[in-house]
Amino acid sequence: MSERAGTAEVTESTAATAIAEPELATADLLVEEVSIDGMCGVY
Amino acid sequence: MSTEAPARGARAGFDLDRPWQLHAQVSVRPERFGALLYHFGTRRLSFLKSPELLTVVSALGAAPTAREACRQAGVSDAELPAYAAALATLASSQMICAREAS
Numbered sequence: 850m851s852e853r854a855g856t857a858e859v860t861e862s863t864a865a866t867a868i869a870e871p872e873l874a875t876a877d878l879l880v881e882e883v884s885i886d887g888m889c890g891v892y
Numbered sequence: 893m894s895t896e897a898p899a900r901g902a903r904a905g906f907d908l909d910r911p912w913q914l915h916a917q918v919s920v921r922p923e924r925f926g927a928l929l930y931h932f933g934t935r936r937l938s939f940l941k942s943p944e945l946l947t948v949v950s951a952l953g954a955a956p957t958a959r960e961a962c963r964q965a966g967v968s969d970a971e972l973p974a975y976a977a978a979l980a981t982l983a984s985s986q987m988i989c990a991r992e993a994s
Contacts, residue, residue: 879978
């Protein structure tokens with residue numbers, strides 16, 4: 850019984866992640882940030 | 893070199909309804925994919941991966957609000973959340989900063 854409940858929770862959590870990802874992915878497509886600290890001497 | 897994902901909380905708090913501008917220490921280099929921004933103070937680079945986003949960023953200094961800059965650049969209502977998130981990322985890295993309304 851508890852195993853089934855656990856499975857249901859995981860499935861629900863996965864579904865929530867799948868819904869949240871497109872917004873994050875779209876934002877990441879528009880801007881990407883890079884730090885160049887520590888690159889001194891690398892030419 | 894490192895790539896860093898900005899904090900999600902910073903994205904959520906962007907105010908589209910106030911005036912913004914490009915930071916004075918930021919240089920913009922248009923590219924085929926969009927643009928490169930370089931901040932001389934923080935030594936950070938941001939890649940704008942959309943020419944429309946470059947248009948928005950370029951329009952910020954003259955537009956009364958960020959929302960208006962997006963509208964002028966042709967950003968649709970459906971696209972607005974993604975552009976607001978992108979502007980929040982740029983604000984969190986100081987590429988753009990709030991300005992006083994004139």
